[in-house]
């Protein structure tokens with residue numbers, strides 16, 4: 218079953234980058250793949266000179282930190298998100314970068330002419346979009362002939378299902394973290410193929426080995442606004458801490474990858 222999308226909850230979750238940063242932090246501290254997701258993503262992207270790049274749902278634009286300077290000559294980068302709070306944060310970060318501009322955009326209604334971009338990026342956000350067909354039609358419309366669409370996403374057999382099973386031990390009827398992502402590694406190729414001629418999936422091999430239980434609890438707390446998760450966090454902490462004390466780490470599988478689509 219896929220995530221029920223409540224636009225108001227998604228807006229509240231991303232009104233600023235507090236929740237997103239807590240979530241990124243768990244992965245940054247406890248991932249077993251030491252290359253890191255962002256350096257790996259930049260190995261997959263191909264940017265040539267004089268192109269226009271649009272990122273949709275960029276969040277706090279963490280992936281661009283320290284990388285804007287090394288973009289090829291003549292590149293124009295537009296960072297966008299539908300959250301005003303995120304756009305304010307990103308505008309502040311890149312105010313001095315002449316190659317970068319920031320604006321508020323809903324992926325379902327992109328305010329640019331047809332074929333305006335060589336590259337469009339939408340990472341870890343398509344599963345939040347109420348009308349994904351409208352969103353993908355818009356992305357296709359604004360990409361040039363031979364342009365590329367990059368969309369990173371998660372799979373369903375990972376952190377969320379691990380946390381759901383743990384909560385179920387205390388609340389057998391809980392729906393918290395019960396639903397998978399509506400756009401995920403497993404179904405992404407099928408969904409994208411309706412709009413793009415050539416869709417390739419590349420996986421990032423990784424897992425979590427969590428040595429600090431509090432970091433896992435912070436990750437769960439950062440999701441409360443979209444999960445309606447009515448749990449006793451002390452009880453849950455003790456449960457995970459027993460595992461950590463017994464095994465030395467809390468081991469959780471990860472499924473993450475990137476779809477590279479051509480128009």
Ligand SMILES: C[S@@+](CC[C@H](N)C(=O)[O-])C[C@H]1O[C@@H](n2cnc3c(N)ncnc32)[C@H](O)[C@@H]1O
Nearest residue numbers: 231274275276298299300323324340341342345
């Ligand atoms: C999980 S965050 C991912 C942020 C960033 N892409 C990353 O990989 O770290 C999802 C982002 O998508 C944004 N978002 C959700 N729905 C959107 C929509 N319809 N149009 C544009 N952005 C949206 C949220 O505000 C949030 O910043």
